[in-house]
Amino acid sequence: MVAAAANDDNGVDNDLKPDSEPAPANLSPPAEQKPLSKNAQKKQVKQQRYEAKKAEKKAQEKEHKRKEGERKHKEWEETLANATEEERLKLIESRKSLRKERMEKRSEEKEKKMERLTRAKEIGQNVVVDVDFAHLMSELEISSLVQQIMYCYAVNGRSATPCHLWLTGVKGEMSRQLDKLPGFEKWFIEKESRCYIEAMADRKESLVYLTADSETVLDELDPESIYIIGGLVDRNRFKGITMNKAQEQGIKTAKLPIGEYMKMSSSQVLTVNQVVEILVKFLETRDWKTSFFTVIPQRKRTGGDLVDSSKSEPLSEEHQDKEGDEDEKHDLLERKKLCVEVPLENGS
Incomplete structure (x- = not known):
């Protein structure tokens, strides 16, 4: 399977040779920061421009929403x-009746999600x-x-x-930024400050790191295994x-069987959320081809790859719309409103 560690812009790598991946446990920050190359400087400036444009767009959307609210009220x-x-x-x-119906429906959906997530914690696949x-x-x-993590949770x-x-x-810094996410403290998810090798020391034999460099192809998800996706935007x-x-820690590795179902274009990395979504889709369908074609954006596939309608589901609107990196990032931001906010159990 793939190591979802490497990131192009903010991506994680998968079954195909990643351009990069997350770091070994014993890696420590370099004593001295090396000066950025010209290419790295250009990327940094581009990212800063994108962040500024994103902030401006967010402010415009907020203002538009405010005006729409005023118009409807008037x-x-x-x-x-x-x-x-x-x-x-x-x-x-x-109006009161419609509002009550919406609230009841929302409450019912939230309760059902809580039941599904609780069941997953008890007998579901650990990722x-x-x-x-x-x-x-x-x-x-x-x-x-x-x-990306926010999107993973929503999906x-x-x-x-x-x-x-x-x-x-x-x-x-990772903890500080996660804490800024709306409702993060209520997420039904396990949060560990320790590395998985320590937090799951009693289940070390079940740990499987997903990395594109592995020689083991993942044909099926083993419910007893714990699959690890590396989170690193490493450019x-x-x-x-x-x-x-994984080798230093003495744990198993595997890679996604992407190459068996499609050819990838020059961009051979997937984001962390794409890897998680592929796993979730596979849990639903038990079909790798459907999972890959549903999740992996068309721009990352060669033109000769077509969806087999007899076996695969049509691409969802949210993936059809992801035609560019900036659009994809913006879509991730929009997913904030879709995150499921449910109470934590056992302080997880």
Whole structure:
């Protein structure tokens, strides 16, 4: 399977040789920061430009939302003002009824999600996102990874057969940025400051690091195994480090069987959230081809790859819309509103 560790912009690598991957456990930050290359400087400037544009767009959307709210309120007031007393009472009662229905439906959906996530914690597939690489990333890169984690949680919460998600190595800047996410303290997810090798010391034999450098192809998900996805936005700075980390720790490795179902274009890395979504989709369908074609954006596949409609589901709208890296990042931000906020258990 793939190590979801390497990130292009904010990506994680998968079945195909990643351009990069997360770092070994014993990697420590360099004593001295090397000056950035010209290419790295250009990327940094581009990222800063993107962040500024993103902030501006967010402010515009907020203002648009405020104006829409004012417009709708004004329309409602005018409707009431032009109605007879009897009509006013009916309109108000109808509005209260609709609001009550929406609240009840939302509460019911939340309860069902809670039941699914609770069941996943008891008997579901354990999937770990290893975020113990903050010392290798800039604040912007950590922010990018945090957005991917947010999307992972939202996708998992909506699934009919969710996995049980873990975050290990949550500390320092990574912990601070995660804490800024709306409702993060209520997420139904395991949060560990320790590395998975310590947090799951009694289940070491079950640990499987997903890395593109592995020679073992993952044909099936073993419910007894704990699959680890490396979380690192490394911009090609680190190569093979998830494999090295797993070997140093003496744990198993595997890679996704992507090459058996499709050819990838020059961009051979997937984001952490894409890897998690592939696993979740596979848990639903038990079909790798459907999972890959549903999740992996068209731009990452060669033009000759077509979806087999007899075996694969059509691409969802949210993936059809991901035509560019900036659009994809913006989509991750939009997913904030979809995160499932449920109470934690056992302080997880």
